[in-house]
Amino acid sequence: MWSLSNIAGITQTWLNATFNPTIALWSEFVIVGVLVIALFAVLGLGLVYMERKVAAHIQIRLGPNRVGPMGIFQTTADTVKLIMKEGLTPDGSDHFLFNLAPFVVMIAAMLVLAPIAFAKNFQIWDINIGVLYVSAVSSISVIGILMAGWASNNKYSLLGAMRSGAQIVSYELSVGLSIISIVVLSGSLQLSDIIASQQDGWWIFKGHIPVIIAFVIFIIAVTAETNRAPFDLAEAESELTAGFHTEYSGMKFALFFLAEYINIFIVCAIGATLFFGGWMPLHIGNWQGFNQVMDYIPSSVWFISKTLFLIFLIMWFRWTFPRLRIDQLLNLEWKYLLPISMVNLLLITVMAIMKWHF
């Protein structure tokens, strides 16, 4: 049976048999690096295409349909166009910080990718502090956004960056508390352990209503954290032009754009891992036959389809809810989501102690 972990294992055995250990190790690093960059390209192109198609169909349009069959090469064409564009650094800006900001945002997005489990036994880096690492590194990107907005020396950028800073740090609290509620249930920070704890059912089914509340809070908070509508105040195009990246052009703009979509993928992958069991197939208690049928579907397919479903959910939000005002946005977080998620965490703790979950 071909699976991603099999292919990785065969490659590793072959490399170790052919070369000495040092060269084998370094060539593994190179292969992983190339794969990560390839994944980035595919994700960026694929998700932008998906966003445009989903948006179009929700608005009863067709969306991109000229470049390639059903317009699938539209985003590739856009990328080529952006690479050929001139990258400007405005005179009034702080040149060093202006050019550093895309690096910060992009590197932060790329680093968070490391501990995500893409399939059974297929993970770049299975560290024991998995989810803590994810929430720590993903909060670096706000520095890049503030840097971009301030360095541009543009009023729209400054407003966008300030809004974005306040918004991202606020919603990070709720994301952290929802993550902790799953950590309480599974008793580990390591992503592979969290997935293994969902062997007999995903947490969203096993954890009764408190976990469902935690999931709802998680999905609201990550939508805000990735600056997506209805929380896209940072780049509200009708009032702030493009928010913090107004002054960016060409590939520097494209890097911000790419980082935004990578971040959406990462938060959805984390959500799928924590609440929907990552690559774990749908298992129901003791139904042996059912579980075996589900095991035939490859684990990578399970992971990708759960993640894509969550991404679709976030795209759906964008065309359903109107944009909030900044005070409404902060009220929602500080007066509703934060107290609810704290009480919910206590409920989940009591549930875990009493062993009320399945």
Add this chain to the structure above:
Amino acid sequence: MNPSSIPSDYLPIFIQFLVAAGFVVAVMVATHWLGPKRKSKLKLETFECGIEPQGNARIPFSIKYFLVAILFVLFDVEVIFMYPWAVNFKVLGESGLIEMLIFMALLLTGFFYIIKKGALKWE
């Protein structure tokens, strides 16, 4: 779960960092090399909806945003304290839960004070 980790466990993340930085540098160099370089005074001006830029953007800014950031630091520290407790709460048992409840109650009192004081009121 592996109880301890050594610095070399973090080597993959260093390499990933190098790959990420290399990718961004390569993209920037490629676009610099491929793109046109026709700069003019007007093109490099700050964008302000087509009118002449008025003054500078380095201006004093609303204190509310700063206040939110400060509040975030307080509550984020609380969330960070919860991580080790969440992993170990089964071992710590009931006494651990009661201590956590006291800790949370203290913070929620402060939180209530902030709300009543109007720190999150905009106008």
